[in-house]
Amino acid sequence: MASNHTTNYQLNQWAKPDRVMMDDFNADNAKIDAALAARNCRFYTTSYTGDGELTKTWTFPAKPILIVLTCPTQWLLAVINAREGHGWGQLGGNSVTGLPCTVDGNSVTWSAENNSQSWMGNNKDTQYGMFAILEAE
Incomplete structure (x- = not known):
């Protein structure tokens, strides 16, 4: 012992x-x-390559609570509070509040809404890392 x-x-x-x-x-x-x-939650990590579209949808294995996106080619941090249905992002020194997102079950869609924020998690050919906290099943 x-x-x-x-x-x-x-x-x-x-x-x-x-x-x-x-x-x-x-x-x-x-x-x-x-x-x-x-703790009544679990962690989820993955990565994906952006396709350049103004919206990105990701379906998780369980309902997400919080999503964090990162990118190695630029200074990017995007946080999506899936419970509240909104997000926040920062690229370099520029902050973006009110990152539009919608939640539908286990899927979350975030968008750039026709502005210069298309980098927000979906630039074409850019690798993104994703960390999420999901509800426990």
Whole structure:
């Protein structure tokens, strides 16, 4: 049995002289599983290549709560609050508030609305990273 435990979940912290026991690992895994389930959400990551259209729709494996888009070729951060149906974005030093988006079940559509903000998550041939927090199933 481990002689030390973590502060928050009392998981085993092993020291060299400790004898490692399967029961201890199983108990730790049960604690981790319970802690993750209690958060009532899960994380989702992916990437895609923009097609240059003024709107982009993405369907997630579960209902999204929060979506963050990033891009390596320019300084981009777009945040979509799917529960509230609106977003915010920033490119370089220029902020865009009120990024238009709609939520339909597990799908979210965001748009540039005929302005210079077409970069907002869908420039043609640009790679985007996406991180989302989804509702637990």
